[in-house]
Amino acid sequence: AAASDACGVLTGRRIVISAGGTREPLDPVRFLGNRSSGKQGIALAKAAHAAGADVELVAANIDSGLLTGLPDDITITPVESTLELQYAMQSAQTRADAIIMAAAVADYRPAETTDSKMKKSGDEGLTLRLVQNPDILRGLVDERSRQTRLGDQIIVGFAAETGDAETTALDYARAKFRRKGVDLLVFNDVSDDQAFGHDDTMVQIITSDAGDINVGEEFHGSKDHVSQKVIAALSDQFTHVES
Numbered sequence: 001a002a003a004s005d006a007c008g009v010l011t012g013r014r015i016v017i018s019a020g021g022t023r024e025p026l027d028p029v030r031f032l033g034n035r036s037s038g039k040q041g042i043a044l045a046k047a048a049h050a051a052g053a054d055v056e057l058v059a060a061n062i063d064s065g066l067l068t069g070l071p072d073d074i075t076i077t078p079v080e081s082t083l084e085l086q087y088a089m090q091s092a093q094t095r096a097d098a099i100i101m102a103a104a105v106a107d108y109r110p111a112e113t114t115d116s117k118m119k120k121s122g123d124e125g126l127t128l129r130l131v132q133n134p135d136i137l138r139g140l141v142d143e144r145s146r147q148t149r150l151g152d153q154i155i156v157g158f159a160a161e162t163g164d165a166e167t168t169a170l171d172y173a174r175a176k177f178r179r180k181g182v183d184l185l186v187f188n189d190v191s192d193d194q195a196f197g198h199d200d201t202m203v204q205i206i207t208s209d210a211g212d213i214n215v216g217e218e219f220h221g222s223k224d225h226v227s228q229k230v231i232a233a234l235s236d237q238f239t240h241v242e243s
């Protein structure tokens with residue numbers, strides 16, 4: 001009954017989007033987390049929905065106030081940790097025409113989690129041992145290559161990068177595009193701003209063009225505006241597959 005039922009560029013496509021930031025539990029009341037608000041992923045979910053897609057949002061620790069404004073036919077799966085996010089994404093992959101990994105995923109989690117609250121002991125500091133989390137995006141790309149019926153699935157990654165003395169932020173993003181095996185990498189230069197929680201952003205969309213890396217123009221503006229550009233680029237990928 002919504003306007004999105006009219007033929008949009010993504011009508012009939014199921015898009016699964018991860019958003020927010022994972023939290024890695026230390027004990028029942030403490031976690032290691034990051035500052036991702038989930039606003040970018042929510043903006044993408046809205047843009048995909050407006051383009052006619054069936055949208056599933058896997059929401060890692062997003063403030064409920066941010067989720068209430070979403071169209072109510074968007075399915076929301078709440079998750080906390082990286083392992084929960086991985087499970088939700090793997091389950092959703094089987095029915096997805098496209099996957100967008102916009103969540104900020106913790107690279108490490110505590111090696112041990114206790115069932116009861118950790119207690120202080122003595123006057124010493126505390127050393128935490130961390131283990132590396134699985135690369136969810138890489139796993140989804142690998143699964144796609146193993147399953148013939150997922151062959152046409154489009155997979156999108158995000159990369160917020162800063163440059164340093166030897167390497168520009170964009171060069172890091174190019175390397176990440178190659179390493180991840182995604183169809184589309186949304187590069188966000190965060191060298192001189194704090195993208196996290198802010199309403200304005202700049203992205204460039206990296207794709208591959210007959211084996212060469214193609215870096216798109218800079219898109220500046222609100223997360224809604226930038227999301228529309230990302231969804232347009234995603235639609236182009238479907239067109240490529242079909243032609």
Ligand code: CTP
Pocket residue numbers: 101102103104105106107133134135136137138156157158159160
């Ligand atoms: N990502 C993921 N699983 C992880 C880490 C990242 O799926 N364990 C996804 C993010 O959601 C994002 C993309 O991979 O779409 C790039 O994340 P980023 O943190 O930039 O990449 P990393 O491979 O973790 O590399 P880095 O060492 O630069 O953090």
Ligand code: CA
Pocket residue numbers: 105106107
């Ligand atoms: Ca990382």
